[in-house]
Amino acid sequence: xxxxxxxxxxxxxxxxxxxxxxxxxxxxxxxxxxxxxxxxxxxxxxxxxxxxxxxxxxxxxxxxxxxxxxxxxxxxxxxxxxxxxxxxxxxxxxxxxxxxxxxxxxxxxxxxxxxxxxxxxxxxxxxxxxxxxxxxxxxxxxxxxxxxxxxxxxxxxxxxxxxxxxxxxxxxxxxxxxxxxxxxxxxxxxxxxxxxxxxxxxxxxxxxxxxxxxxxxxxxxxxxxxxxxxxxxxxxxxxxxxxxxx
Amino acid sequence: xxxxxxxxxxxxxxxxxxxxxxxxxxxxxxxxxxxxxxxxxxxxxxxxxxxxxxxxxxxxxxxxxxxxxxxxxxxxxxxxxxxxxxxxxxxxxxxxxxxxxxxxxxxxxxxxxxxxxxxxxxxxxxxxxxxxxxxxxxxxxxxxxxxxxxxxxxxxxxxxxxxxxxxxxxxxxxxxxxxxxxxxxxxxxxxxxxxxxxxxxxxxxxxxxxxxxxxxxxxxxxxxxxxxxxxxxxxxxxxxxxxxxxxxxxxxxxxxxxxxxxxxxxxxxxxxxxxxxxxxxxxxxxxxxxxxxxxxxxxxxxxx
Numbered sequence: 001x002x003x004x005x006x007x008x009x010x011x012x013x014x015x016x017x018x019x020x021x022x023x024x025x026x027x028x029x030x031x032x033x034x035x036x037x038x039x040x041x042x043x044x045x046x047x048x049x050x051x052x053x054x055x056x057x058x059x060x061x062x063x064x065x066x067x068x069x070x071x072x073x074x075x076x077x078x079x080x081x082x083x084x085x086x087x088x089x090x091x092x093x094x095x096x097x098x099x100x101x102x103x104x105x106x107x108x109x110x111x112x113x114x115x116x117x118x119x120x121x122x123x124x125x126x127x128x129x130x131x132x133x134x135x136x137x138x139x140x141x142x143x144x145x146x147x148x149x150x151x152x153x154x155x156x157x158x159x160x161x162x163x164x165x166x167x168x169x170x171x172x173x174x175x176x177x178x179x180x181x182x183x184x185x186x187x188x189x190x191x192x193x194x195x196x197x198x199x200x201x202x203x204x205x206x207x208x209x210x211x212x213x214x215x216x217x218x219x220x221x222x223x224x225x226x227x228x229x230x231x232x233x234x235x236x237x238x239x240x241x242x243x244x245x246x
Numbered sequence: 247x248x249x250x251x252x253x254x255x256x257x258x259x260x261x262x263x264x265x266x267x268x269x270x271x272x273x274x275x276x277x278x279x280x281x282x283x284x285x286x287x288x289x290x291x292x293x294x295x296x297x298x299x300x301x302x303x304x305x306x307x308x309x310x311x312x313x314x315x316x317x318x319x320x321x322x323x324x325x326x327x328x329x330x331x332x333x334x335x336x337x338x339x340x341x342x343x344x345x346x347x348x349x350x351x352x353x354x355x356x357x358x359x360x361x362x363x364x365x366x367x368x369x370x371x372x373x374x375x376x377x378x379x380x381x382x383x384x385x386x387x388x389x390x391x392x393x394x395x396x397x398x399x400x401x402x403x404x405x406x407x408x409x410x411x412x413x414x415x416x417x418x419x420x421x422x423x424x425x426x427x428x429x430x431x432x433x434x435x436x437x438x439x440x441x442x443x444x445x446x447x448x449x450x451x452x453x454x455x456x457x458x459x460x461x462x463x464x465x466x467x468x469x470x471x472x473x474x475x476x477x478x479x480x481x482x483x484x485x486x487x488x489x490x491x492x493x494x495x496x497x498x499x500x501x502x503x504x505x506x507x508x509x510x511x512x513x514x515x516x517x518x519x520x521x522x523x524x525x526x527x528x529x530x531x532x533x534x535x536x537x538x539x540x541x542x543x544x545x546x547x548x549x550x
Contacts, residue, residue: 053442054441055438055442074441074446075438075441075442076440076441076442076443076444076445076446076447079441079442079443079444080444085442087438087439087442090436090439091439092439093431093432093435093436093439094435095431095435096428096431096432096435100428103425103428104425104428104429104432104443104445105443105444107425107428107429107444108443108444108445151443152442155444
């Protein structure tokens with residue numbers, strides 16, 4: 001039995017108090033899992049991960065990270081307590097160099113560890129190492145995602161959450177980014193991935209969670225979801241029905 | 247005569263540049279034009295004046311002029327005290343006013359209008375405490391000394407120019423070489439991503455107020471040393487400060503300083519060539535021209 005890293009308990013959240021988008025989500029993510037979060041547009045996938053990160057107000061319910069209740073903890077402290085988050089867009093500081101992005105992320109670490117962690121990230125992402133002084137705004141979409149991942153990983157988070165890392169990337173870039181995500185997960189980092197590219201997401205994930213209208217509609221091993229004719233019909237290019245039942 | 251106008255412009259431009267750095271930092275990080283920034287200059291000058299007078303009364307030897315300058319050690323010591331107290335004033339105004347508006351999700355225009363209100367309150371409070379009568383750090387008269395190319399300047403003026411340049415270099419190093427500076431640049435670019443990187447945005451906002459107010463105090467004391475101290479001195483400098491911060495490019499410290507020098511030179515040359523009555527119009531013309539022709543200023547970055 002894997003130990004539980006992330007636990008969501010009856011989570012209700014949304015940008016406005018009277019308009020919840022996430023409507024009672026219970027979810028548990030075990031250590032080392034790679035969970036892909038799927039669902040139609042407007043299902044609340046991005047809102048859910050932003051709620052976990054503290055970017056969307058929680059109306060009710062709790063968020064636990066490694067047993068600690070982080071529901072009311074400000075975003076910057078969540079990041080310091082082991083939550084890594086890569087937003088879908090604007091996920092690097094474009095006016096800073098690659099090295100400055102990493103230095104910024106590392107400055108929450110004890111001074112003695114900073115240089116070693118920056119070196120570790122540059123070793124993990126050799127493309128970035130070769131052009132450390134390049135202004136990040138000049139990087140390609142794939143390189144930006146790599147830098148965004150390195151920025152989030154530098155503090156050795158207990159869990160890494162990525163919001164649609166393949167958005168706007170070419171198929172070749174998507175493959176590269178996903179290969180890197182598999183490597184990151186294999187190194188022991190629990191990963192949650194929000195993805196529109198259902199097939200690609202399920203192929204690399206150990207588990208799939210399908211959200212519909214702010215609720216968990218399916219939660220099953222990725223292999224099972226890939227082979228499930230209902231899921232396939234609903235999300236893998238088949239006819240899309242209005243509602244999904246759990 | 248033109249060469250002297252250049253010297254006068256550089257000196258005045260140094261003061262404008264220092265004030266503009268505070269404006270550009272608050273604008274880029276807090277995302278609103280703080281029309282109360284000029285009042286921080288006035289408060290900085292008056293607080294330093296009070297501290298200097300108190301020090302002089304307690305220890306008269308501190309009022310003895312230092313070398314060729316017109317003031318004694320009481321003024322530099324008072325300047326340090328004034329930087330601290332002006333920073334506390336800025337933090338108090340943020341706590342009482344701007345912070346509450348930010349937390350309630352107020353629109354930018356509300357913050358701008360609030361800054362007008364804060365400026366009025368601070369200016370009138372200053373006038374109530376000190377009256378509108380001009381005040382001076384010292385009554386000593388300084389004779390300007392010949393330099394080169396027909397230029398003349400007093401030791402106080404040269405000190406102000408040198409201090410402005412040193413201060414700008416220090417602020418630039420702070421922003422580019424230190425963790426605090428990197429955090430400020432990160433919040434300026436994307437506050438949400440900064441929080442996702444573990445940066446405490448509220449601490450960065452406090453730091454910006456402290457830095458901006460401390461620089462305003464330095465600019466206020468410089469202006470007070472060279473001209474006079476009046477409750478409206480900050481208001482008079484407001485338009486040049488905004489012209490310089492926009493010409494330099496919002497968020498750029500070297501840009502604000504360079505633009506401050508340009509605005510100062512333009513004002514001085516206008517007085518020399520066209521007439522003193524046009525001086526106030528120069529900053530306005532520069533402001534409008536930059537907004538029309540180069541909205542990102544000299545060193546500003548275009549939105550991604």
